[in-house]
Amino acid sequence: MLIDLKKITKDYHVGTQTVHALREINLGIDSGEYVAIMGPSGSGKSTLMNILGCLDTATEGIYNLNKSNVSELNDDQLAEIRNREIGFVFQTFNLLPRATALHNVELPLIYKGVSAADRKKRAEAALDKVGLSDRMTHRPNELSGGQRQRVAIARALVNDPSIILADEPTGNLDTRTGDEIMEMFEALHDEGNTIIMVTHEEYIAEHSDRIIRLRDGLIERDEAA
Numbered sequence: 050m051l052i053d054l055k056k057i058t059k060d061y062h063v064g065t066q067t068v069h070a071l072r073e074i075n076l077g078i079d080s081g082e083y084v085a086i087m088g089p090s091g092s093g094k095s096t097l098m099n100i101l102g103c104l105d106t107a108t109e110g111i112y113n114l115n116k117s118n119v120s121e122l123n124d125d126q127l128a129e130i131r132n133r134e135i136g137f138v139f140q141t142f143n144l145l146p147r148a149t150a151l152h153n154v155e156l157p158l159i160y161k162g163v164s165a166a167d168r169k170k171r172a173e174a175a176l177d178k179v180g181l182s183d184r185m186t187h188r189p190n191e192l193s194g195g196q197r198q199r200v201a202i203a204r205a206l207v208n209d210p211s212i213i214l215a216d217e218p219t220g221n222l223d224t225r226t227g228d229e230i231m232e233m234f235e236a237l238h239d240e241g242n243t244i245i246m247v248t249h250e251e252y253i254a255e256h257s258d259r260i261i262r263l264r265d266g267l268i269e270r271d272e273a274a
Contacts, residue, residue: 088263137204
């Protein structure tokens with residue numbers, strides 16, 4: 050099993066109040082699955098995404114990722130796991146505005162200490178994979194929204210991660226462009242990539258094989274899409 054959550058609880062303290070964002074979540078996800086996480090605002094889906102992505106840690110419980118217990122790692126160790134195991138695709142793209150598409154895709158490899166020649170080769174291959182071989186020297190403001198999201202997907206792929214985590218990946222795109230991006234995720238899944246996607250759009254979630262529905266910090270339903 051790639052992801053194994055056991056009794057994951059996350060509490061936030063707001064003044065004198067305690068907010069129970071997640072309540073003893075048990076969840077397993079196998080390598081190669083395509084999972085959508087859904088739920089109303091305040092259901093805990095963003096908190097769950099942040100814990101899965103090692104951007105946050107649980108208050109209680111155990112999180113095993115690729116057979117490593119990441120529950121008790123320090124910030125530096127979590128950063129190392131993120132860079133090695135997880136490719137992120139965000140709603141807002143999160144690209145460096147002054148950097149070319151190629152340099153944006155190279156970034157995770159720079160953090161990993163990959164040589165300049167190897168970085169360039171791997172980043173070019175990732176951009177070619179998402180159909181942007183003719184846009185490598187363009188900066189984000191010279192690209193359409195769909196192209197920017199493709200750059201973000203290429204950046205997520207360049208480290209050959211165990212998981213692609215996508216947070217509302219079509220949220221800033223029109224319907225046609227969003228459909229194109231979802232076709233790309235389907236193709237990546239067909240190639241064996243594990244994809245976990247947070248979305249509030251039912252028709253986007255239906256591209257996945259499995260939908261996990263959260264409510265009030267609990268898994269309400271876990272069903273085939």
